[in-house]
Amino acid sequence: MLAKLFGLKKKKSEKRDASLDIPTIPRQTGSPLAALTTKPLTAVRVEPKTDVLPQLRVGCAQSVGMQRDHNEDAILTLTTLAATNDSYLPIGLFIIADGMGGHKYGEIASSLAVHTFAHRILDKMMLPLLEAKPADPLQEILESGVMEAHRVISKEAPGSGTTLTALLISGRQMSIAHVGDSRAYHIQPNGEMQTLTRDHSLVMRMIELGHLTEDEAAVHPQRNVLYRALGQGDPFSPDVSTCPLPEAGHLLLCTDGLWGVAAQEEISSIIQAAPTPEAACQQLIDAANKAGGPDNISAILVRIPD
Amino acid sequence: MAIFPSQKKSCYNLPVISHKSTQNLPNDDKDATQQLVSGATIADRYLIQNILGVGGMSSVYRARDLHFPNVTKLVAVKEMVNRALDPIVRSTIVRNFEREANLLASLDHRSIPMIYDFFTINERSYLVIEYINGSDLEALINSSKDFLPQDRIVRWGIELCDVLSYLHNHKPEAIVFRDMKPSNVMINNQDHIILVDFGIAKPFQVGQRGTMIGTEGYSPPEQYRGEATPLADIYSLGATLHHALTHHDPRLEAPFSFHERPIRQINPNVSEALENTVNKALNYDPEERYQSADEFKNALLEAAHESGLISQIPISMNSGPKPGETIKPVWEFKCEDEIRGSPTYFNGMVYVGCYDNNLYALDAKQGAFAWKYPTEGGIVSKPAIYQDSVLFGSEDFRLHAVYLRAGKVNWTYYTKGPIRSSPFLAEGHIFIGSDDAFLHAVNFLTGRHAWRVDAGSPIRSTPLVYNDLVYFGAEAGDFYCVDFTGSIKWRFKAKRAITSSAAISKGIVYFGSVDSTVYALDAKTGWVIWRFRLNKPTISTPFIQENMLFIGSVDGAIYAIDTTSAKEIWHFNTKHQVTGSPLIYKDSLYCGSVDGNLYCLEYRSGRMRWKFPAKGAITGTPAAFEDMIYIGAADHHIYAIIA
Numbered sequence: 001m002l003a004k005l006f007g008l009k010k011k012k013s014e015k016r017d018a019s020l021d022i023p024t025i026p027r028q029t030g031s032p033l034a035a036l037t038t039k040p041l042t043a044v045r046v047e048p049k050t051d052v053l054p055q056l057r058v059g060c061a062q063s064v065g066m067q068r069d070h071n072e073d074a075i076l077t078l079t080t081l082a083a084t085n086d087s088y089l090p091i092g093l094f095i096i097a098d099g100m101g102g103h104k105y106g107e108i109a110s111s112l113a114v115h116t117f118a119h120r121i122l123d124k125m126m127l128p129l130l131e132a133k134p135a136d137p138l139q140e141i142l143e144s145g146v147m148e149a150h151r152v153i154s155k156e157a158p159g160s161g162t163t164l165t166a167l168l169i170s171g172r173q174m175s176i177a178h179v180g181d182s183r184a185y186h187i188q189p190n191g192e193m194q195t196l197t198r199d200h201s202l203v204m205r206m207i208e209l210g211h212l213t214e215d216e217a218a219v220h221p222q223r224n225v226l227y228r229a230l231g232q233g234d235p236f237s238p239d240v241s242t243c244p245l246p247e248a249g250h251l252l253l254c255t256d257g258l259w260g261v262a263a264q265e266e267i268s269s270i271i272q273a274a275p276t277p278e279a280a281c282q283q284l285i286d287a288a289n290k291a292g293g294p295d296n297i298s299a300i301l302v303r304i305p306d
Numbered sequence: 307m308a309i310f311p312s313q314k315k316s317c318y319n320l321p322v323i324s325h326k327s328t329q330n331l332p333n334d335d336k337d338a339t340q341q342l343v344s345g346a347t348i349a350d351r352y353l354i355q356n357i358l359g360v361g362g363m364s365s366v367y368r369a370r371d372l373h374f375p376n377v378t379k380l381v382a383v384k385e386m387v388n389r390a391l392d393p394i395v396r397s398t399i400v401r402n403f404e405r406e407a408n409l410l411a412s413l414d415h416r417s418i419p420m421i422y423d424f425f426t427i428n429e430r431s432y433l434v435i436e437y438i439n440g441s442d443l444e445a446l447i448n449s450s451k452d453f454l455p456q457d458r459i460v461r462w463g464i465e466l467c468d469v470l471s472y473l474h475n476h477k478p479e480a481i482v483f484r485d486m487k488p489s490n491v492m493i494n495n496q497d498h499i500i501l502v503d504f505g506i507a508k509p510f511q512v513g514q515r516g517t518m519i520g521t522e523g524y525s526p527p528e529q530y531r532g533e534a535t536p537l538a539d540i541y542s543l544g545a546t547l548h549h550a551l552t553h554h555d556p557r558l559e560a561p562f563s564f565h566e567r568p569i570r571q572i573n574p575n576v577s578e579a580l581e582n583t584v585n586k587a588l589n590y591d592p593e594e595r596y597q598s599a600d601e602f603k604n605a606l607l608e609a610a611h612e613s614g615l616i617s618q619i620p621i622s623m624n625s626g627p628k629p630g631e632t633i634k635p636v637w638e639f640k641c642e643d644e645i646r647g648s649p650t651y652f653n654g655m656v657y658v659g660c661y662d663n664n665l666y667a668l669d670a671k672q673g674a675f676a677w678k679y680p681t682e683g684g685i686v687s688k689p690a691i692y693q694d695s696v697l698f699g700s701e702d703f704r705l706h707a708v709y710l711r712a713g714k715v716n717w718t719y720y721t722k723g724p725i726r727s728s729p730f731l732a733e734g735h736i737f738i739g740s741d742d743a744f745l746h747a748v749n750f751l752t753g754r755h756a757w758r759v760d761a762g763s764p765i766r767s768t769p770l771v772y773n774d775l776v777y778f779g780a781e782a783g784d785f786y787c788v789d790f791t792g793s794i795k796w797r798f799k800a801k802r803a804i805t806s807s808a809a810i811s812k813g814i815v816y817f818g819s820v821d822s823t824v825y826a827l828d829a830k831t832g833w834v835i836w837r838f839r840l841n842k843p844t845i846s847t848p849f850i851q852e853n854m855l856f857i858g859s860v861d862g863a864i865y866a867i868d869t870t871s872a873k874e875i876w877h878f879n880t881k882h883q884v885t886g887s888p889l890i891y892k893d894s895l896y897c898g899s900v901d902g903n904l905y906c907l908e909y910r911s912g913r914m915r916w917k918f919p920a921k922g923a924i925t926g927t928p929a930a931f932e933d934m935i936y937i938g939a940a941d942h943h944i945y946a947i948i949a
Binding site: 089135136137138139140158170171172173175198200202205206208209211227233236237239240241242243244 | 389527557558560561562590812813814826828830831833834835836837870871872
């Protein structure tokens with residue numbers, strides 16, 4: 001429909017004007033094409049009275065792994081369904097953070113990151129929405145959430161650092177705010193996986209430049225070295241972007257304790273086969289532990305409503 | 307937690323002399339960092355005046371040396387701040403501070419500050435150094451809206467090469483500075499550089515999983531592997547010069563991505579020789595860079611000589627047609643007044659409105675006159691074609707429907723104000739705005755009014771219909787989303803007029819405003835997803851292609867913005883306002899400017915392919931069909947140009 005309408009506006013140059021195919025009276029559901037009328041236009045498409053509510057189904061799981069004694073990862077999930085007027089708008093906020101720094105600073109950093117960021121989104125986006133007040137542009141809120149988390153960590157836990165990957169679903173748009181090497185993936189119904197984030201790691205940069213292959217990166221001694229992380233380095237800029245929510249499939253957020261340990265094919269097949277997102281996450285954690293569990297493991301899995 | 311790559315035995319880090327801070331910790335953090343207060347005297351000699359800067363491991367103060375009571379002798383006092391919890395790290399910081407003091411004491415160069423004193427009181431260590439009057443290069447870059455003069459930057463580059471050469475040739479061991487970046491380069495009042503370093507040697511942290519480097523964007527790849535050789539300083543100097551020349555901070559970008567931001571594309575005044583020099587220093591492979599600071603210096607001198615340090619010759623960025631070659635139109639047609647609106651192509655004919663009150667229909671191949679239809683007001687509206695008629699608005703208050711074949715009137719529809727908006731067709735109805743502040747929906751077949759919506763202020767933008775909703779902006783700054791019964795679904799308010807029309811892609815509606823902002827809103831809910839600030843207002847309608855948005859501005863530039871991240875991809879400067887809208891046809895972007903030119907740019911890179919000079923301002927949007935571009939100008943002509 002859009003292409004057709006756009007065709008009307010932009011490309012008058014096409015041989016046959018697409019507008020000739022549009023019926024000359026507004027379509028009315030149920031009635032056959034009536035005779036030409038001069039009555040004023042009142043309604044066109046009547047929306048069906050009962051909408052299927054698009055609900056996000058979420059699962060998550062964590063494990064300290066097989067070789068660590070405490071967990072420096074932090075996660076947060078928040079799903080709401082905002083119903084205003086006659087429209088239903090699912091909103092989901094999913095955050096994952098992987099802390100580093102030893103002396104307990106790692107878990108402080110990741111926890112601070114997640115809480116500070118979530119607080120900002122709730123304060124600047126969700127509350128105004130509930131109060132029917134105008135809000136700041138969404139991407140500016142996300143960016144300020146990351147900068148605030150960065151500021152708090154630099155102050156409260158100096159010397160520590162953490163990754164932060166946050167996924168915000170609002171209606172049919174998906175926004176991602178990201179720093180570090182935790183990842184967000186889209187898994188299509190047929191099992192294909194696409195990475196939605198870019199690792200801020202040295203080895204990823206070298207892969208992008210063509211100096212390293214993915215296989216070499218997987219065993220590179222410095223594969224954990226990041227050039228950007230919360231709490232580290234000033235100035236600082238996170239990746240923030242918005243794109244349409246995929247039509248179907250799953251969205252996975254995970255730390256490198258999962259993606260760096262379990263093979264992508266295994267991750268994909270577990271997600272395809274599991275009956276619920278919760279079961280899938282549990283199995284993903286088990287798979288990473290079975291492969292040695294060298295690091296903390298965290299995963300959040302969201303099933304996109306059809 | 308920065309990792310400090312292991313040092314080779316023969317290379318030392320230049321100790322840190324810090325005057326200026328690049329990091330601004332909040333002022334209420336006194337307990338953590340600031341240990342001295344203004345008015346305090348330390349060692350019975352140095353009277354602290356104010357804090358100059360704070361870093362992770364040290365603070366720097368300006369102080370007065372009381373041993374010179376009759377004059378005001380100013381010094382910089384650097385205090386080591388040691389908040390490390392781990393004992394190994396603590397002693398490392400102390401040892402580094404001492405080593406630096408010793409090393410500094412042994413250096414003698416006009417670009418390295420002098421050290422006067424070093425002592426420890428109550429477990430706190432202090433370095434007293436020469437006070438530099440001036441500001442650091444990072445502050446200079448940030449405070450200057452325009453690019454700094456090329457000749458100054460080259461001169462600083464030459465001086466930096468000089469001091470690097472001194473360090474690299476130091477006996478018995480070469481010194482690698484390792485921390486070359488704009489915040490470590492002070493420019494004194496005589497415009498000479500002094501190399502300083504803020505933040506004493508970063509503490510060594512025992513490697514853990516997830517160890518990181520605060521790379522800061524100026525470090526070369528090999529520095530991560532702990533291989534810091536003099537060639538690393540060459541790279542960092544190249545990075546510093548790149549930042550100064552382009553105003554793009556490499557710390558905000560992915561590492562080693564300088565080639566993605568070519569210098570002359572961002573700052574066309576830079577000479578090719580200088581660009582090549584900096585690029586060579588920025589080679590990923592150390593072997594490909596200048597092999598010594600002296601080599602780099604000579605290259606800079608040559609580049610300066612070529613472009614003339616004294617008289618700067620601005621080098622034009624336009625790599626368009628070869629000299630002597632000018633773009634000629636296939637045909638041109640003269641009307642009796644300015645053409646301010648946009649032409650429309652359909653079925654072998656070009657339709658365009660003119661300020662002489664006529665709508666012209668011309669044969670597209672030869673520009674031959676077919677017919678003209680007179681109205682009683684100027685026409686800026688872009689005509690729309692539907693079935694057998696061409697529709698357009700005129701300043702004579704009417705929406706006209708005219709038969710394509712012979713230019714005879716089909717019907718006219720009256721509004722109560724001049725029409726400057728263009729019509730949009732959907733579902734057999736024409737949607738058009740008017741200066742009478744209403745959005746009108748007119749039934750095509752009858753020419754009769756279907757409904758109208760009160761927008762509160764004149765509507766000059768073209769409405770857009772998508773998913774049975776109508777989107778349009780008005781002169782008071784309101785943007786509306788209205789359904790087919792005329793009821794408002796949502797409304798957004800910008801600070802100034804929205805004269806540009808909207809574009810929709812992937813569920814997001816984009817438009818610009820006279821408040822100098824491009825907005826991206828969720829088409830269904832009206833939530834603002836992002837906004838992009840231009841320098842000046844825009845009335846241009848954005849064009850979306852893939853994930854790129856193209857728009858012109860009154861500041862004379864055509865912008866390409868990434869729609870997912872809201873970051874600028876490139877911008878192209880014309881010589882006057884860009885009030886028309888861009889069009890992408892095949893792989894080129896076409897856009898006119900008030901400077902009289904129609905520009906053809908490669909849309910991915912913003913590089914100019916060619917430009918066509920009309921003899922008057924171009925304020926409309928081009929139309930394209932079968933490798934021909936049609937555009938009108940204020941010189942009363944319509945032109946047909948090969949794409």
